[in-house]
Amino acid sequence: MKPLVSLRVLDLTTGNPYIGSMFADYGAEVIKIEAPGAGDPIRRRGAADGAPEGPYSPYYMRGKKSVAVDCTRPEGAEIIRRLAAGSDVIVFSTAEEKNAAYGLSYADLKEVNPRIVYGVLTPFGEDGPWKDLPDYDLIMMARGGLLEKTGMPEKPTKFGFPLGYIYASWHLTAGMMAAVLRAEETGEGMKVSCSAWQTIMELDDTFAECFQALNTLPKRIGNGFPTTNPTDTFKCTNGWFSLSIGSDKQWLDFTHEAGMDEKWGEGTVYAHDPVRSMEHYFGELDEQLREYFAGISIEEADQICRRAMVPGGPCNTVPELMTDEQVRVRNMLIEVGGVTQVGIPAKFLRDNENDDRIEPAHAVGADTEEYLKGIQVDDLQLQQLHAAGVI
Amino acid sequence: MATFETKGPLKGMKVLDFTIALAGVYISWQLADMGAEVWKVERLGAGDQARYWDPFINGLSTLYTAYNKNKKSIELDLRAPEGKQAIYDMAKECDIVLENFKSGSIDRLGLGYETLKEINPKIVFVSLSGFGATGPLLKYPCYDAIAAARGGLAGSNGEPDGAPMKAGNANCDTLTGTHALNAALMAVYEARRSGKGCHIDIGMTDTVMVSCGETIMDYARGEYKGSRFGNHDRFTAPYGLFEARDGWVAIIADTEERWAALCGALGVPELKDDPRFADNAARIAHRDELAEALEAVTIRLKRQEAEQKLLAAGVPASEVLPFIEAYTSDHANATQATQFVEQKKIGMLRFYTSPLRFNNEITRIARGTALLGEDTAEILQEIGYSEEKISQLFADGVAASTLI
Numbered sequence: 001m002k003p004l005v006s007l008r009v010l011d012l013t014t015g016n017p018y019i020g021s022m023f024a025d026y027g028a029e030v031i032k033i034e035a036p037g038a039g040d041p042i043r044r045r046g047a048a049d050g051a052p053e054g055p056y057s058p059y060y061m062r063g064k065k066s067v068a069v070d071c072t073r074p075e076g077a078e079i080i081r082r083l084a085a086g087s088d089v090i091v092f093s094t095a096e097e098k099n100a101a102y103g104l105s106y107a108d109l110k111e112v113n114p115r116i117v118y119g120v121l122t123p124f125g126e127d128g129p130w131k132d133l134p135d136y137d138l139i140m141m142a143r144g145g146l147l148e149k150t151g152m153p154e155k156p157t158k159f160g161f162p163l164g165y166i167y168a169s170w171h172l173t174a175g176m177m178a179a180v181l182r183a184e185e186t187g188e189g190m191k192v193s194c195s196a197w198q199t200i201m202e203l204d205d206t207f208a209e210c211f212q213a214l215n216t217l218p219k220r221i222g223n224g225f226p227t228t229n230p231t232d233t234f235k236c237t238n239g240w241f242s243l244s245i246g247s248d249k250q251w252l253d254f255t256h257e258a259g260m261d262e263k264w265g266e267g268t269v270y271a272h273d274p275v276r277s278m279e280h281y282f283g284e285l286d287e288q289l290r291e292y293f294a295g296i297s298i299e300e301a302d303q304i305c306r307r308a309m310v311p312g313g314p315c316n317t318v319p320e321l322m323t324d325e326q327v328r329v330r331n332m333l334i335e336v337g338g339v340t341q342v343g344i345p346a347k348f349l350r351d352n353e354n355d356d357r358i359e360p361a362h363a364v365g366a367d368t369e370e371y372l373k374g375i376q377v378d379d380l381q382l383q384q385l386h387a388a389g390v391i
Numbered sequence: 392m393a394t395f396e397t398k399g400p401l402k403g404m405k406v407l408d409f410t411i412a413l414a415g416v417y418i419s420w421q422l423a424d425m426g427a428e429v430w431k432v433e434r435l436g437a438g439d440q441a442r443y444w445d446p447f448i449n450g451l452s453t454l455y456t457a458y459n460k461n462k463k464s465i466e467l468d469l470r471a472p473e474g475k476q477a478i479y480d481m482a483k484e485c486d487i488v489l490e491n492f493k494s495g496s497i498d499r500l501g502l503g504y505e506t507l508k509e510i511n512p513k514i515v516f517v518s519l520s521g522f523g524a525t526g527p528l529l530k531y532p533c534y535d536a537i538a539a540a541r542g543g544l545a546g547s548n549g550e551p552d553g554a555p556m557k558a559g560n561a562n563c564d565t566l567t568g569t570h571a572l573n574a575a576l577m578a579v580y581e582a583r584r585s586g587k588g589c590h591i592d593i594g595m596t597d598t599v600m601v602s603c604g605e606t607i608m609d610y611a612r613g614e615y616k617g618s619r620f621g622n623h624d625r626f627t628a629p630y631g632l633f634e635a636r637d638g639w640v641a642i643i644a645d646t647e648e649r650w651a652a653l654c655g656a657l658g659v660p661e662l663k664d665d666p667r668f669a670d671n672a673a674r675i676a677h678r679d680e681l682a683e684a685l686e687a688v689t690i691r692l693k694r695q696e697a698e699q700k701l702l703a704a705g706v707p708a709s710e711v712l713p714f715i716e717a718y719t720s721d722h723a724n725a726t727q728a729t730q731f732v733e734q735k736k737i738g739m740l741r742f743y744t745s746p747l748r749f750n751n752e753i754t755r756i757a758r759g760t761a762l763l764g765e766d767t768a769e770i771l772q773e774i775g776y777s778e779e780k781i782s783q784l785f786a787d788g789v790a791a792s793t794l795i
Binding site: 001003006026045049126133138139144147151166172177179180184185190192194195197199205209211213220231233241244311313321325329332343 | 399400401403404413421425426446447448453454456457458522523524525526527528531532533534535536537539540541542543545546547548549554555556557558559560561562565566567569570571572573574576577578579580581583584587589590591592593594596597598600601602603604605606607608609610611612614615617618619620621622623626630631632634638639640641643672702707708709710711712713714715716717718720721722723725726728729740741743744745746747748749750751
């Protein structure tokens with residue numbers, strides 16, 4: 001089942017595909033509004049010099065229609081207002097203040113469609129001293145604390161993907177869905193605005209609480225976790241393995257299946273917490289665990305954890321995911337227009353039917369004519385707008 | 392008379408919430424922040440396991456309070472027939488049911504989707520789990536770190552020759568919770584059209600595969616060059632983290648103008664004329680040498696100093712703020728990122744507010760976290776139980792208000 005088939009979304013975001021994709025992956029009609037010519041800069045991510053699009057464009061644009069309109073021009077903004085009249089949702093990755101300069105404020109759009117939900121994602125919110133800082137995931141993450149606390153003690157680790165913008169985009173889409181539900185009851189839309197920075201702050205699950213309760217802060221501890229030990233990633237003979245022990249029982253079951261009862265099991269110093277807590281963890285137990293895992297393969301480690309029924313698993317990368325049976329059963333690799341892409345995680349089951357199909361990406365402006373004709377722009381006007389570079 | 396009222400677009404929506412720990416609890420946290428009335432069903436006498444997670448103030452877990460503010464707690468024995476009946480009566484009033492028990496447990500309790508949809512055909516039933524409800528890993532336990540490992544998230548971060556790196560918080564829990572939150576609201580939207588709810592099956596390991604969105608495509612077209620690329624972007628340079636005298640600074644020069652401006656601001660005009668760094672393609676080809684050359688300068692600057700020099704020259708940059716500096720920043724204060732709330736057993740406690748603004752208004756936290764069973768009687772009243780009946784349920788040990 002695709003839950004959003006009757007929802008129409010005008011997507012005016014740039015450089016951030018995740019908002020439109022959340023709607024598009026689940027069946028909404030997403031009309032991506034892009035600059036005429038090059039389109040959304042995300043299309044060029046990873047592109048060779050001179051190439052119009054990069055290799056990831058089919059993923060970032062999947063399931064979306066493309067209408068090329070220059071919204072900064074008055075004629076372009078007028079087209080957007082007319083498209084908005086027939087849409088449920090419009091979303092921007094710029095503050096309302098900036099959109100207002102083109103006649104695309106919430107008030108402007110409410111006038112043509114009182115039910116419309118007006119979404120805004122900004123890196124730092126629409127007010128406060130940081131609101132005009134540069135709009136990059138990495139800059140926002142640098143100020144949110146999470147980046148500084150991720151990584152080994154000697155240096156922070158940058159995320160290899162735009163984690164902050166994914167989180168914030170999904171937050172905004174949820175807020176917008178809530179507003180859509182409200183609009184259906186009241187006939188009145190609302191503006192929904194999300195600060196990516198505050199989203200990342202809010203996800204903090206230990207720092208603020210440890211600060212308040214213990215007057216101390218956890219340290220940057222790599223793959224460890226301050227409250228469940230041992231949680232860490234170990235190098236086996238043929239790859240990395242993650243272990244996450246959450247209780248004394250799990251630890252004892254693990255040591256038993258690992259054949260290490262004598263050194264780590266009941267009757268030894270490690271049997272019961274808090275001895276396995278952080279200060280020991282980076283001490284001799286950690287070293288012993290490293291040595292132990294260095295002598296076995298990730299498959300052996302996996303079998304030990306399965307027999308013990310404790311949380312453990314290989315650190316998969318793409319080659320492993322490609323052949324992973326769990327990934328296959330879950331349909332987490334799908335074909336979109338003949339290209340293998342990551343699948344969609346929420347399975348909407350009704351009568352045991354799920355729907356993982358997604359339409360391939362459209363080229364920049366592929367749907368311009370169709371949508372403009374839909375708002376009664378005739379052929380002559382189309383030619384004029386085209387000649388003037390508005391579409 | 393309700394003890395408190397939430398506000399927001401979901402006001403009027405009711406949520407039957409069986410979730411424990413973090414991932415599922417995050418969904419109801421967000422629903423409550425948006426105004427839904429969340430009825431958190433807790434195990435008689437014990438409650439959510441997260442009530443026992445460090446750290447504590449006056450015996451109450453502050454972690455637990457952070458996850459469960461704005462919700463109501465009802466304490467029931469779900470094995471007793473009268474306890475199950477109370478759930479059925481609650482389900483009649485609810486739009487959404489949330490659960491993250493071990494696979495199949497809720498069905499065995501007689502409270503699964505197949506049962507509840509007979510009572511309320513429009514109900515949206517969300518089952519969140521580590522690996523989803525199918526597949527060979529179904530029966531195995533999964534924590535955040537394992538989802539990060541198996542779903543490729545950890546493998547996407549860190550140096551190519553170093554260890555995979557998970558996030559410094561329980562990221563897979565909350566990322567999945569956020570996705571499931573969307574799914575739940577989408578299904579309510581659909582149920583209002585079709586008159587039929589549905590069962591949503593969502594797994595943490597599946598959800599975090601979004602981290603591999605690009606590398607999966609690399610692999611599929613025969614261009615796979617690894618899964619993680621260290622502290623610098625692989626398509627633009629300079630774009631990454633550089634060491635400063637007192638920490639780290641993020642620097643992005645993604646155009647030739649910004650590269651020139653960077654060389655000026657950091658006082659290294661010779662790099663601008665260095666053929667190894669002539670254009671982006673050359674800088675990517677010499678990414679490590681470039682990082683070394685720039686770090687030789689940034690290491691002598693304080694992180695804030697480096698940031699200010701670069702921002703003044705129009706180069707995107709930011710010092711990497713330690714948590715405490717972000718938490719206590721002027722920006723956090725000015726945007727009311729946190730709010731002090733009266734928390735039972737503790738007193739004033741500081742919580743994060745929702746990052747969402749509806750019509751530019753901040754969503755205020757209406758109440759701190761409920762003690763175990765704090766709202767048992769109130770919820771039973773709300774579903775129409777008489778005082779006599781409620782007293783009987785308490786007397787029979789089916790309902791309780793342990794208040795721990």
